Amino acid sequence: MKRSAPNCFNVIHDSTASRRYPSNGFRAFASACTSTVLGVGWRPDPSRPFEGNPVPEATPIRGESTVGQLFSRIPRGLILVFAALVLLLLAGSVIAPSSVSRGALLGMLPFAAVLAIAGLGQTLVVQQGGIDLSVPGAISVTIVISTHQANGQDSRLFPALMMALGVVIVAGLINGFLISRRGLNPIIATLGMNALLYAVVLGLSGGIPRGTTALAAKIAGRLTFGIPNSVYFAVAATVLVTVISKKTVAGRRFEAVGANPTAARAAGLRAKRHGMAAYVWAMILYWLAGALLAGILSQPTAYQGDAYLLSSVAAVVLGGTSLLGGKGYPIATVLSAVFLAQLGQFVLALGVSTAIRTLVEAAALAVGVGLHTIDWTAVRKRLFRTDSQVEPSVVHTGA
Template structure:
C-alpha cells in the first residue's frame, strides 16, 4: 500500500537583515531634532552662496543673541503646545518684561536686581491666570490668551504712560557680553533648553507631563493631576517670555512699546520646525532651539539679500512654510526617511 506524497508547503523567503549601522542611522534620522539640524546645516551651507559674509563671525555674533531670545520664548511655547494649547499672549509678556526692567532698573528705590525679578515673576502671573482659565474652565486657549495679551498691553500702557524707557547700562553690558567667546545670552538659552529637555525626558514628572498632553483622558484614568500640568505650562511660557523681555531690553537699550510683537509667529514656527506636533504630546526642545536658530539666520540672510521689507516678509514666509510642511510630512511618516537607507526587496544586503 502506497501513500500519496504530501504536498510541499511553500516557505517564505527570509527578509533581508538590515545592518545595525543602517538601523541606527535610520532611527537617528527619524528624530525631529535631527531633521531640524539638517535644515539648519543646509541653510548655513547655502548662506555664503546667497550673500557673502552671512556666516562671518560678525554676522553670527549679531544673530545669535536674538536667536537666544527667540529660543527662550519658543521653549515656553513648546510646553504649551505639548499640552494641546497655544499661547498668543507672548507679545504682551515680552513687552511688559522689557518695560518693567527698563523703567524701574534705573530707579534707586528699586535697583536693577529687584526690577529683573519683578519683571520676570510679575509677567509670569499673567501666564498663571491664562493656565487656570484654560485648564479649569476648559475654554479655548486662543480666546483666553488673546484676552490675556490685551490685558498685558493695557498694563504696558498704564505703566509706561505711552513713553518708552532707557535700560540700565549694566543690563546692556551683560546682554552684549561674551563668555569663552560665545554671547552670554546663548549660554543662558542653552542652559534652559538642556535643563528642560532633561526634565522632560529623564524624569517621572516630565514623562507624566507628556502623557497628559497626549491624552488627558488616559491621564485622568491613571489618577494624574492634569490640571496642574496645564497651568504650569502657561505659567512657564509667560515666565520665559518675561525673561526674554529683560534680555531684549538689554540688547535694544531703549525697548519700544511693541518690542514683543515680532516674537509671536517665530516662536510658533520654531516649535513646528523643531518637530513638535500642534496636537500635543511629545516634543523636542532641542529641535525647537535649532528651529529658532534657523529662523534667525534666515531672517538675517533675507535682510542681506534685499532691503525691501515686503520682499523680506514674503520670502521668509515661503521658506518657513516649506520647512514646516516638510517637517510635518516627515514627522507623520518617518518611514520615508528610513526607506532611503533600507535595501530594496530582493536586493542583497552588503555587510
C-alpha cells in the same frame, strides 16, 4: 516538601498543567522535556559545544541597517532643521557672504537666543495641546518694568525684574486657570491676556521707551569667550527643559498628559494641574527672554515683543512638536530659532524689502510644515534596508 521536576510524559496527561505552568500547551511540554532530558539546573558550557549535535547558525533578520537604526533614534524635526540650517549657511556663503561673517553671526546670535527661550516656553504650552498668544505682552511687560522701574540705576534692576516676574506668573496662572480649569479656548484666553499685559505696558510707559541699565547691558549684551552671554542663558534653559521633560518622571507624565489627557486622567494623573503648570513655566521663560532683550537693546521700545508672536510658534512647528500635544523637542525648537534668525539675516543681507522678507519666512514655514507631513519612516526603511539575508543553515560539529 520540595516539588520534583516535571516529566515530559506526565505533563501530557496532567489536566492541571495549564494552571501550574503559565506557558501552557506546547511550551509547557517543551519545558518539561528539556528538564527531563538535560536535567534540572543544567547549563550549557559555551566552550564545549555539543558533539554530534547540530548547532544552528545565527540568521540575520531582514530589516534596517545600522545607519537606519541610528537615524530612527533621532527626532525627525531635529534632522530636518539641522539640514535646513546647514543649507542656509552654505547658501549664504555663496549668495550673500556678509550674512555669515563673524560680525553678522555675533549680531544674530543674541536675538536667536531670545527667540529660542521664547520658543521653549511655547513648546511647553503646545505639548499640552494649547497655544500661547500672550508671548508679546509677557516680553514687553518685562522690558518696560525692568527699564522704567529701574530708571537706569543698577541697584533697582533686581527688584524691577522680580516685579516683572510676579506679573507674568500671575498672568500664567490666570491663563492656566481659564484654559485648564474653565475650558476656555487657548487662543481667546491668551489673546485676551496679551491685551491686558499691553494695557500694563502702556500704563507704565505711555509708549515712551527708556534706556536699559549698565548692569543689564553687561549681563545680556557682552561677550564671554567670544560668545554673547545671552547664548549661555539659552543653552542653560535648553538643557534644563530637556532634562526635566525627557529624563524625569514628572517630564514623562507631562508628555503623557499632553498626548492623551483622557487616558492620563484614567491613570490617575492630574491633567488640569499639568496644563496650568505649562502656562506658568512658559511665562517664566518669556520673562527670561524679555529680561535678556532689555539688556541686549540699549533703548527697547514698548512693543518689542511683537516680533516673537508668530516666530515662537514657527520655531515650535519647525522643530517637529505636534500642535495636537504630546512629545516635545526642545533642542529642535532651539535649532529652529537659530534657523529663523539666520534666515532673517540672510534676507536682510540681500537688501530686499520687509514684505519680501515676510514672504520668505512664511514660505520657509510652509515648507517645514509640509516636510513634517511626509512619512519619513517609510522613506528611511527604503533607503537603509539591507537586501542581503542569510538563509538558515545547520552546521554539524561532529559525527
